[in-house]
Amino acid sequence: MNFEQVTIVGPGLLGASLAMALRDRNACGKIVVWARSPERVKDCSGQDWCDQADQNLEAAVSGSDIVVLCTSVESIPAFIPEVAALLSERMLLTDVGSVKKEICHAGAIHEGRGMGTFIGSHPMAGSEKSGMKYARADLFEGKPCIVTPSKNTQEPVIRSLHEFWEKVGMKVHQMDPEEHDRCVAHVSHLPHFLSSSLAHCLEGMGENWQSLCGQGLRDTTRIAEGNPNLWEQILMSNKSNVLAALEELERSISLAKNYLAKEQGAELREFLEAGVHYRKSLNTSNE
Amino acid sequence: MNFEQVTIVGPGLLGASLAMALRDRNACGKIVVWARSPERVKDCSGQDWCDQADQNLEAAVSGSDIVVLCTSVESIPAFIPEVAALLSERMLLTDVGSVKKEICHAGAIHEGRGMGTFIGSHPMAGSEKSGMKYARADLFEGKPCIVTPSKNTQEPVIRSLHEFWEKVGMKVHQMDPEEHDRCVAHVSHLPHFLSSSLAHCLEGMGENWQSLCGQGLRDTTRIAEGNPNLWEQILMSNKSNVLAALEELERSISLAKNYLAKEQGAELREFLEAGVHYRKSLNTSNE
Numbered sequence: 001m002n003f004e005q006v007t008i009v010g011p012g013l014l015g016a017s018l019a020m021a022l023r024d025r026n027a028c029g030k031i032v033v034w035a036r037s038p039e040r041v042k043d044c045s046g047q048d049w050c051d052q053a054d055q056n057l058e059a060a061v062s063g064s065d066i067v068v069l070c071t072s073v074e075s076i077p078a079f080i081p082e083v084a085a086l087l088s089e090r091m092l093l094t095d096v097g098s099v100k101k102e103i104c105h106a107g108a109i110h111e112g113r114g115m116g117t118f119i120g121s122h123p124m125a126g127s128e129k130s131g132m133k134y135a136r137a138d139l140f141e142g143k144p145c146i147v148t149p150s151k152n153t154q155e156p157v158i159r160s161l162h163e164f165w166e167k168v169g170m171k172v173h174q175m176d177p178e179e180h181d182r183c184v185a186h187v188s189h190l191p192h193f194l195s196s197s198l199a200h201c202l203e204g205m206g207e208n209w210q211s212l213c214g215q216g217l218r219d220t221t222r223i224a225e226g227n228p229n230l231w232e233q234i235l236m237s238n239k240s241n242v243l244a245a246l247e248e249l250e251r252s253i254s255l256a257k258n259y260l261a262k263e264q265g266a267e268l269r270e271f272l273e274a275g276v277h278y279r280k281s282l283n284t285s286n287e
Numbered sequence: 288m289n290f291e292q293v294t295i296v297g298p299g300l301l302g303a304s305l306a307m308a309l310r311d312r313n314a315c316g317k318i319v320v321w322a323r324s325p326e327r328v329k330d331c332s333g334q335d336w337c338d339q340a341d342q343n344l345e346a347a348v349s350g351s352d353i354v355v356l357c358t359s360v361e362s363i364p365a366f367i368p369e370v371a372a373l374l375s376e377r378m379l380l381t382d383v384g385s386v387k388k389e390i391c392h393a394g395a396i397h398e399g400r401g402m403g404t405f406i407g408s409h410p411m412a413g414s415e416k417s418g419m420k421y422a423r424a425d426l427f428e429g430k431p432c433i434v435t436p437s438k439n440t441q442e443p444v445i446r447s448l449h450e451f452w453e454k455v456g457m458k459v460h461q462m463d464p465e466e467h468d469r470c471v472a473h474v475s476h477l478p479h480f481l482s483s484s485l486a487h488c489l490e491g492m493g494e495n496w497q498s499l500c501g502q503g504l505r506d507t508t509r510i511a512e513g514n515p516n517l518w519e520q521i522l523m524s525n526k527s528n529v530l531a532a533l534e535e536l537e538r539s540i541s542l543a544k545n546y547l548a549k550e551q552g553a554e555l556r557e558f559l560e561a562g563v564h565y566r567k568s569l570n571t572s573n574e
Contacts, residue, residue: 124499124501125501126501126503127502143501144498144499144501146499171498173498173499183494183496183499184499186489186492186494186496187489187496187499187500187501187504188501188503188504190485190488191485191503191504191507191508192503193540193543194481194485194507194540195503195507195562196543196558196559196562197536197539197540197543197562198477198478198481198536198539198562199561199562199563199565199566200539200542200543200558200559200561200562200565201477201535201536201538201539202473202474202565203561203562203564203565203568204535204539204561205473205535207470207473209470209473209474210568210569210571211431211458211460212411212431212433212460212470212471212474213474213569214411214412214413214430214431214474214475215414216413216475216478216479216482216509216510217474217475217478217569218569219506219507219509219510220478220481220482220506220507220509220510221478221562221565221566221569222503222506222507222566223503223506223507224559224562224563224565224566225562225563225566225567226559226563228556228557228559228560228563229556231559232552232555232556232559235547235555236547236550236552236555239547239548239550242547243544243547243548246540246544248488248491248492249484249485249488250540251488252484252485252487252488252491253480253481253484253533253537255487256480256483256484256487257530257533260522260523260526260529260530261526261530263523263526265519265523268519268522268523269515269516269519270515271483271487272483272487272511272513272515272518272519273515274486274487274490274491275482275483275484275485275486275487275490275508275511275512276486276511276512276513276515277490278486278487278489278490278508278511279486279508279509279511279512280512281490281497282497282500282504282505282508284497
């Protein structure tokens with residue numbers, strides 16, 4: 001599929017980076033950006049990655065081959081019917097939300113009504129920074145993107161969406177929305193929860209140890225700097241999966257705690273070795 | 288104080304890096320390295336950072352102004368009396384162990400017997416890599432080093448040790464051994480424990496999610512790749528402080544877990560904000 005015109009709804013870190021990447025790689029013709037506020041419309045107008053900036057959703061969507069919802073994860077389900085009503089049959093609607101079940105449920109309602117096709121996407125390219133000012137053309141390069149079609153989605157349309165993300169350099173994977181949410185609960189939301197808990201714990205101690213902190217603490221707490229509004233939404237949207245993952249983690253923690261308390265050195269070493277093995281398996285994937 | 292001759296006992300990551308740093312910065316005259324095995328003595332001989340490599344401890348220590356024990360944290364307490372017996376009064380003995388109470392207790396026994404002075408050191412420059420092959424001359428540069436003198440240690444001797452670590456580029460702090468151990472339990476051992484627990488938990492799931500792991504998971508689990516033998520020793524040597532720190536962390540985790548389970552969004556956001564605040568305080572120190 002050729003993407004003649006792309007509409008990006010919400011020019012935040014992901015939305016603006018997507019526009020930059022599309023322009024940089026000459027991956028589409030016209031790029032239209034919808035923004036809620038007149039100030040933001042002004043910010044986008046005249047950027048080389050934005051051919052038209054609009055506050056009017058109908059005008060922004062009209063004539064596009066693909067519309068990408070890049071607003072906050074919380075706001076996406078409500079956006080879907082609003083945008084879907086404006087689509088023609090051949091148009092593709094997707095999003096960048098990091099939790100998919102609720103979003104894909106909202107998308108499925110509109111399926112088969114001749115209003116285009118919704119397929120969820122999760123480009124895993126976030127950062128602890130958020131907002132347009134941190135946007136970069138290479139944000140997506142080499143990163144994974146999970147697309148989450150429903151059972152009824154037609155194969156050629158799924159293919160088009162794969163191609164779309166591949167055009168900005170992503171490695172595309174496919175899962176159903178439930179599997180996606182369970183996966184990211186473990187590999188993304190749990191690490192964030194943990195990193196924030198460690199930072200919260202140390203903040204609460206009120207000790208003046210900052211200058212004694214090494215790279216290990218800096219690395220383990222880096223993502224704790226992420227936007228609290230965004231992460232509150234993400235954790236809440238994926239509540240049951242995050243709580244289940246957390247329970248699994250708590251089992252690991254108490255295992256190691258017992259080995260330490262009872263001075264079971266060999267068992268503790270074996271525990272640490274399992275962690276080494278896991279970490280090494282990440283190195284051989286796509287670091 | 289001028290360090291005419293320095294003896295390094297154990298040329299691992301820290302020992303060999305120290306020798307390289309001293310040579311690179313022309314911070315001392317002769318560098319003597321003691322190693323346990325003939326193979327390792329051979330590895331060191333002929334390196335430009337090693338003027339004499341010896342398997343004989345007495346020969347290695349003789350004539351040095353300062354002797355630095357760089358063997359494993361577990362082995363240091365037993366080394367101290369052995370080396371102390373070989374020291375003359377003006378000689379300074381220190382170590383690089385990351386837990387200090389037991390080591391400094393072993394050092395204190397020899398204090399005032401005219402066998403030189405022991406002061407504990409903890410150069411916080413470790414890495415998830417260990418061994419001589421990862422040694423680098425700039426390992427210590429800009430990193431913190433905590434020295435842990437006893438109440439009886441004389442001020443000029445403490446000064447000398449500060450100067451020694453400053454010569455290889457470190458920022459020197461001073462604490463008593465107990466305070467040191469409580470501090471590192473929080474800022475170093477707890478993050479390691481947590482990082483390993485997360486990696487252990489994910490390893491146990493047996494899912495094939497490696498290619499979907501983003502930078503957040505890579506960062507939070509990086510230190511889990513650390514040497515299990517080394518970390519088993521460190522955690523065991525600092526058991527009571529690590530267990531206490533872990534309990535504090537578990538309080539933070541259950542707090543956030545409750546906010547999530549009860550969908551208390553405002554409280555969860557506030558929790559995450561405390562983490563952001565802590566993480567930002569690290570940025571303004573010495574990253």
